[in-house]
Amino acid sequence: MDIQAQARARCHWLPDLEGADTPRYQALVDQLAADIVAGTLAPGERLPPQRLLADALKVTVGTITRAYREAERRGLVEARVGSGTRVRSPSMDTPRFHHLSHAAEGSIDLSLSVPIPHPWRAEQLAIVLSRLSQSPHTVEAALAYSSEQGSLASREALAGWLTRQGLPMNAEELILTAGGQHADFLALQALVQPGEAVASAALTYPGMIATGRQLGLKHVAVPMDAEGIRPEALERLCQQQRIRLLYLMPEHNNPTGARMGEARRHAIVAVARRHDLLLLEDGVQFVTAATRGTPFYRLAPERALYIFSVSKLLAGGLRLGALRAPANLMPRLTAALRAQCWAMPELMARAAIDWLTSAEATPLIEWQWQEVAARQRLLAERLQGHEIVAHPCGFHAWLRLPEPWRAVDVVARAAERGVTLLGADPFCVGSQPAPQAVRLCVTPPAERARLDEGLTRLAALLEEEPRRVSPLV
């Protein structure tokens, strides 16, 4: 047997490069991406050693090295010293998306974006559940398998509520999901193929970063300014590479608080239309109609999706969200949801939507808006003179640290004083450098006085001389 035949016999994966009209290294990467999608190559599977594959394909080792490097750049594979190059699998990723707080016992937690635990919450839900249990017709309907989108009655009630909040929608456009995070995952899983690229602001919601990694997507960071994503930077990126979907939080970016004006929204839609991008607007950090700009699905209904969740309005444990999508994308989204779980549990959806749309919920939600605004005013007072970006309806504020503070030191020093904060790292897309800033959530403390105490301790700390605290001790 000659060298090529011997090498071919030993290669468990052999791409066919014959007839490709692109350079060989490129054809090899394209074949790799196609085989990952087709399942011929499994997550975690090792690629043939470079020399062996070069012999098998009768190309230079340099061609294979270039191809493997390009595949790594596209997020298809991961190279590790000593264990070769493997198809990327979610388990290779370092988890950076922690939902639950890492706050120490007794610490003042300013690290989580959660609704204020309202004293009437449990009582209200009991009333809603009792009403529901006394309606055998509704309960009976909830016991049947529903459509993947969720029952028409639930979607109509939710669409009506959203319309009254200045987000006009109809039931046909909605899919009920298990929270906003699920809507995010569903959209990306159904509409973007492994190896394809999605883009977002360079600092974004960690759940979006985690979703991209789980699904083997390439996540491209778009440079941002005070209004968020910069359209000219997006245009440049789209000219350089194919981007399938752009993730947006135009009202109140989590974490930077950036808010997009109307002209910026129109400029982004123009780029999206030029390069055929899907737009995924995450509206989970909900704001009042009076402070909201035009949602992207109103500007570009043919390509924009919108995510809603009750998590920040009522309670995260309800796990009820919704995805608004254009009709042409609906079959792919419902097929993905069917494959996952068929549909959201209708009984839970019904209870959450009944609560949201009930007369009881209105004063509770109103109370929260007022309390959040008061807490933001308190934050502005306690941290007067510091560079802060906040929104009157925002659960968090973004504090750019004064020189010479570094975020890692402030987070460590605050923890010593019993205050838990997050720096910018968990929000950074890829290996972007993290700015020296911290996110301060105003909602986790049940009592406003406790927030006051946390902010007072932080303000005092920032008056001191930084003392470098090693993150490793």
Ligand SMILES: Cc1ncc(COP(=O)(O)O)c(C=O)c1O
């Ligand atoms: C921007 C954003 N999207 C989605 C989520 C997740 O929402 P849910 O709890 O409804 O899954 C959060 C939670 O903080 C968020 O901030």
